[in-house]
Amino acid sequence: MSIAVRVQHEDFSVADEYQALVGSSDCGAVVTFTGLVRELAEGGLQALHLEHYSGMTEQVLEQVARQAQQRWQVEQLTIVHRIGNLALNEQIVFVGVASPHRCAGFEACMFVMDFLKTQAPFWKREETSSGSAWVAAKATDQVAAERWQVSDVSA
Amino acid sequence: MSIAVRVQHEDFSVADEYQALVGSSDCGAVVTFTGLVRELAEGGLQALHLEHYSGMTEQVLEQVARQAQQRWQVEQLTIVHRIGNLALNEQIVFVGVASPHRCAGFEACMFVMDFLKTQAPFWKREETSSGSAWVAAKATDQVAAERWQVSDVSA
Amino acid sequence: MVKVKFFALLRERLNCNEIDVDLPAGATVNQLREKLALLHPDWTRELYDQELLCAKNYTFVDWSEPLADGDEVALFPPVTGG
């Protein structure tokens, strides 16, 4: 059982992350999630800026990963999150899980994403043709995290 | 909205499949599942043989993919399943979903895997040091498929 | 004439990949099974396995499904792919 957490400016390679996950022995199921910079409903997105709280971010991500490993049978769990300026269609976040069983893999991956979205100190600012604005938190993300009924990821 | 279904002897590249998924425009979330040949609990697995019902398999997989696209907002859905002889740790199956939202991506990917497991005419035979045996269907797979409450994928 | 295909463990146990069967018009898959058991009494136990699945022309059907000339029927055990 092993955890890898990285917060970085550089892009990541899903191919390399996948290979690292299957390199861990005897995993029958590998689930990956990749989040990318999307165009806005109203259009005009020029770039996304990602701010984070260095030190706390890494700690929260490791706690979330450890909680996932406690709840599900997970052999390898990788979280990579980018910071800084990202262009349209660039990769933002990767969560990969290698598990003996597909249900455990899917649930652990969803759990990590739901808690990352609501607990990890990252903030997005959207640069559009009409200016720059911080992204508002989504109630749906809060609801998604609450379905796991874990009150405190820092526990 | 596009679907790709392949049943093949050759291995597949998760890196290439991922690139094809993100190549579809404006997908904020890409979820992939990869199933690999696992060692048995009791050990001794030498190879896995995968038989299928040519013609029906492809049709069932396309129906499952279309159902996923009807239920969730999915821009691109890829299913690749191998047949023939596979060695330990080889890749068996890939399901990839590009979606505007992560929850839709996760659910569509799980749905496809659950129905593939219970509806697509593939059969596994395990070759071990003590002989060869067909794999028995798992009740847990049936339960996983039933949670989606779709009575008939061929509808 | 209906073409019947067998797969996996069933194919091995019957030692038969496929067989053509003459059926009266409107016969069901269950009547096809009865005819197969008459033609091959040693297949009876496998053909009446409770878990056996059947498909007609690449689509899952019930045993009560009516058959027409030229249909392809497949009989097989529960699937185990993925």
Place this chain on the structure above:
Amino acid sequence: MVKVKFFALLRERLNCNEIDVDLPAGATVNQLREKLALLHPDWTRELYDQELLCAKNYTFVDWSEPLADGDEVALFPPVTGG
């Protein structure tokens, strides 16, 4: 002495990345907030935003959390990563 960091929209609105604050022993995060509002009355509205989150030494805490000399406190809006 406690170090206070601000992030994202809050940092921009206060026009302040971080500030050191002297506090009596055993003061809470809420008392830290009161002191900040006394020192910078124009920050009051932002500091009392209902959605504001606080962390002490990289861990989320309640406003009633007691602080000690050398602690690092962070105040920030709801997170929006991923």
